[in-house]
Amino acid sequence: MENSEIDYKFDNNTINTGINKKINFENVKVFILLASINWLSHFLYFKGFGLYEDDYANVGIFFGIDLPHLLKVISNRLTIWTEGHPLAFLPVLFLYISELTGGFHFLYVIAFLIVTINSFLVYKVLKKIIPESYVLAIAGALAFCLSPSDTTKLYLQHAFILQMSIMFFLSATLLYLNNKKVLAYLTIILSIFTYESPFMLFFGVPFLAGAWDKKFRKEYLKHFIILCLMIAAVFFYRKLTGESRALEASGDSIGVITKIIVGVITGPLYNIFLYIRAPIFSLYHLIPRTDIYWWYYNYIYFILSGCFILFLFIFYKLRSDYSLNSAINSFSEDDTHINKKEDKHIHDYFRKIIKLILASVILLCLGYTVSFTHYIYIPMGRLTSVHLAASVGGAFIFACVCASIFFIAEKYKLKKYAVVIFSLYLTLLVGYNSYAQKEFVESWSYQKFFWSEVVRLSPDLQDGTVILSNIPEDKLLITRKFVYPFQNYWNRLMIKYLYRFPENWQMPFYQNISGNPEKEIYLNNKDLMLKSEYFPPYALKDSNVILIKMNADNNLVRIDSSLTVNGKKLILKPVGEKTVDNYRKTRLYHLLVNP
Numbered sequence: 001m002e003n004s005e006i007d008y009k010f011d012n013n014t015i016n017t018g019i020n021k022k023i024n025f026e027n028v029k030v031f032i033l034l035a036s037i038n039w040l041s042h043f044l045y046f047k048g049f050g051l052y053e054d055d056y057a058n059v060g061i062f063f064g065i066d067l068p069h070l071l072k073v074i075s076n077r078l079t080i081w082t083e084g085h086p087l088a089f090l091p092v093l094f095l096y097i098s099e100l101t102g103g104f105h106f107l108y109v110i111a112f113l114i115v116t117i118n119s120f121l122v123y124k125v126l127k128k129i130i131p132e133s134y135v136l137a138i139a140g141a142l143a144f145c146l147s148p149s150d151t152t153k154l155y156l157q158h159a160f161i162l163q164m165s166i167m168f169f170l171s172a173t174l175l176y177l178n179n180k181k182v183l184a185y186l187t188i189i190l191s192i193f194t195y196e197s198p199f200m201l202f203f204g205v206p207f208l209a210g211a212w213d214k215k216f217r218k219e220y221l222k223h224f225i226i227l228c229l230m231i232a233a234v235f236f237y238r239k240l241t242g243e244s245r246a247l248e249a250s251g252d253s254i255g256v257i258t259k260i261i262v263g264v265i266t267g268p269l270y271n272i273f274l275y276i277r278a279p280i281f282s283l284y285h286l287i288p289r290t291d292i293y294w295w296y297y298n299y300i301y302f303i304l305s306g307c308f309i310l311f312l313f314i315f316y317k318l319r320s321d322y323s324l325n326s327a328i329n330s331f332s333e334d335d336t337h338i339n340k341k342e343d344k345h346i347h348d349y350f351r352k353i354i355k356l357i358l359a360s361v362i363l364l365c366l367g368y369t370v371s372f373t374h375y376i377y378i379p380m381g382r383l384t385s386v387h388l389a390a391s392v393g394g395a396f397i398f399a400c401v402c403a404s405i406f407f408i409a410e411k412y413k414l415k416k417y418a419v420v421i422f423s424l425y426l427t428l429l430v431g432y433n434s435y436a437q438k439e440f441v442e443s444w445s446y447q448k449f450f451w452s453e454v455v456r457l458s459p460d461l462q463d464g465t466v467i468l469s470n471i472p473e474d475k476l477l478i479t480r481k482f483v484y485p486f487q488n489y490w491n492r493l494m495i496k497y498l499y500r501f502p503e504n505w506q507m508p509f510y511q512n513i514s515g516n517p518e519k520e521i522y523l524n525n526k527d528l529m530l531k532s533e534y535f536p537p538y539a540l541k542d543s544n545v546i547l548i549k550m551n552a553d554n555n556l557v558r559i560d561s562s563l564t565v566n567g568k569k570l571i572l573k574p575v576g577e578k579t580v581d582n583y584r585k586t587r588l589y590h591l592l593v594n595p
Helices: 020-043 067-079 090-100 106-129 134-145 156-177 181-194 196-204 214-240 244-251 253-285 294-317 321-329 335-366 382-387 390-411 415-457 488-498 587-592
Strands: 009-011 014-016 466-469 509-512 521-524 527-530 538-540 545-550 556-559 562-565 568-571
Touching (some): 020 134, 020 294, 020 415, 090 156, 106 134, 106 390, 156 382, 156 390, 181 196, 181 214, 196 214, 196 335, 253 335, 253 382, 294 415, 321 390, 335 390, 382 390, 415 488, 415 556
Parallel strands (some): 466 545
Antiparallel strands (some): 009 014, 521 527, 527 538, 545 556, 562 568
């Protein structure tokens, strides 16, 4: 049957158009929508972003890398698997590309593209599973983009490693659903080589497409064996090379199995809880304010209003699954036949939705099968990477719920109410992620202030100089919800990476003793020993220790007398001749230290 615009062909409740350009245009519109929401939610303030926690290890220390050094890093990572991931060179590769093109902040443009592509791949996967449901596909893509369970998209390390692993998984899933299974298996190997938790989701992918019959069981057994062989080969190599997580898994098998069982049971429940918690958090923290960040909140209110209008427009104009059914039935003249056909369509539609929900629950559980290295009950911050893989299953479940409600609302002429509710909910998720952006900007600003002050107060560094700060933790702003300005391990090494000191030096380092020296420094015979979470004890020497405190006006000052700990006096380093100008400043110095 022909129509003036589109030639509809009904086959297994799917619709194919004779106009390929129209399909491509729809993809472009969806991609632009996802890119816009991703930009507003995560990357609007990217010019104010910097480096955070593990970013220093994977990006910061490689600033200024040239092509020969890059090739050496790639070669080393491919042969010596860092944390078991041979593709761990990706952050360094993206850094090299950014320095050739747009500079440091271009790294965040790359991160933005990665998250946008992943959101679009979620759309394509859901569109492949239930082709007739645009509501399902777009809702799932938006849920993945705005996922409140994994709040690590703004960490460069996580964007370039974890999100890339998700990209390999989603690409492999799309290939598998298109019956290109050899390519799918070759692609999913890249996922386990990047970050293993998304790889585990691939065990559940056949449930997205199969008929769950006898043939499916045989196919799934083959699929299961192939993936197990991949895991066994990778695990054997990681254990052979002494990789820490592989040794942990093999050394405490009972403990690991217990953690996995607990994670698979409780992780999905906590993931769903975070979808409920996020809008409440957003409402509480984005109510009208008059504090020092009033400019930020006014700006955010304007953005959220725009997002709410955009969501209203998108969902109201979106082709409804139930309206599509009505269009199909309109070609029949027999009302009885229409009712029977409508009942069958509803039954078939919800059969697909229920099947997808079950498959999504499987994916959600599989997302926690390698969570034994993390603590699951983390709502915000870097450790929410434990929810990374599960965010796919969570987005699929959200999509199913959204599509079902819209279908029912359309049937009972309540679509406008459903549109308003879901638009408001998604807008609050935008606000939730926007609040995270604010903290990332604050964190980088404070890091730059703090290290600029440390450098200003420590111009006379020498071989083995130790910089101690005796500052209460709450004064260091470490109580941020989404990101910590400081991480003890990289704080200790920061001075080393700001200057090019002589190679034969015992490198100067920094450590905060948290306002209570007696807990961090102990007496060993006649020496005062400094404890550290990640490093062996270090003997503090007279006249080579710089002490920094915060005065009553919250300014950092240098103490130049002495420090008495556990009954022993330590003579502090007097301010001496400026030495740091003798050493070359690194690219990280120019990024982190204000003039």
